[in-house]
Structures are given as structure tokens and as C-alpha cells.
Amino acid sequence: MSDDTSAECATCHEPLAESHVGSCPKCGATGKLWKLKLSADARVVASLRYLHERKYWKTHPVLLSIVLAIVLSSPFLGLVLAGWPGVTVGLVVSVAGFVAGLFAVTRVHHTREGGS
Numbered sequence: 001m002s003d004d005t006s007a008e009c010a011t012c013h014e015p016l017a018e019s020h021v022g023s024c025p026k027c028g029a030t031g032k033l034w035k036l037k038l039s040a041d042a043r044v045v046a047s048l049r050y051l052h053e054r055k056y057w058k059t060h061p062v063l064l065s066i067v068l069a070i071v072l073s074s075p076f077l078g079l080v081l082a083g084w085p086g087v088t089v090g091l092v093v094s095v096a097g098f099v100a101g102l103f104a105v106t107r108v109h110h111t112r113e114g115g116s
Contacts, residue, residue: 005035064105
């Protein structure tokens with residue numbers, strides 16, 4: 001065996017030859033304790049990654065007030081321009097208000113990744 005290995009009695013810890021067989025010459029016990037020296041090298045590599053997400057609603061106050069004015073004025077415009085022209089104008093104004101509403105409030109999603 002190698003120099004990094006030794007044997008002793010498991011009861012009284014008397015050093016024994018590695019090739020010893022049988023009971024301990026000092027105490028008579030039959031247990032044998034082997035001692036081994038081991039060494040190892042380890043290399044640790046660490047890395048860090050992150051993902052930052054931010055979600056929010058971005059509002060445009062001017063466009064939001066225009067949409068509110070269109071929504072509130074459409075029924076009165078239809079009342080003033082009674083008949084089919086009033087219906088047509090009311091529909092056109094409503095569609096314009098809907099399109100402006102899409103731009104008045106916007107869902108924003110920012111994502112940033114990083115790491116070492």
C-alpha cells in the first residue's frame with residue numbers, strides 16, 4: 001500500500017502493520033481501523049445573471065382629454081344633426097375617438113438582462 005495509508009486497532013488505537021491479520025497483540029480485539037489520507041483540488045466558477053422587468057401604463061393626458069371630449073360630445077352632435085347625417089357623423093366621431101383612445105393609454109413593458 002502507499003505511504004498515505006496506515007492501520008491501527010479499532011479499540012486501543014495500537015499501530016498495526018497494514019498486512020496484520022488477526023487480533024490486536026496489545027488488547028486482543030479483532031477490529032482494525034484504516035486511516036487514509038486523500039487530497040483533491042476543486043475549482044469553483046460562479047456566474048450571475050438577472051432579468052429586470054418593468055410593466056406599467058403610460059398615459060398621454062392631452063389625448064386622454066380629447067377622447068373624453070369626443071365621448072361626451074358625440075350624443076349631442078347626433079342630436080343637433082338629426083337623421084341619417086347625424087348617425088353618420090356620430091359613427092365617424094366615435095371611430096375617431098376609439099382610435100385616439102388606443103394612443104391615449106399605452107401598456108409599456110421594459111425588459112433588461114445582464115450578468116457576469
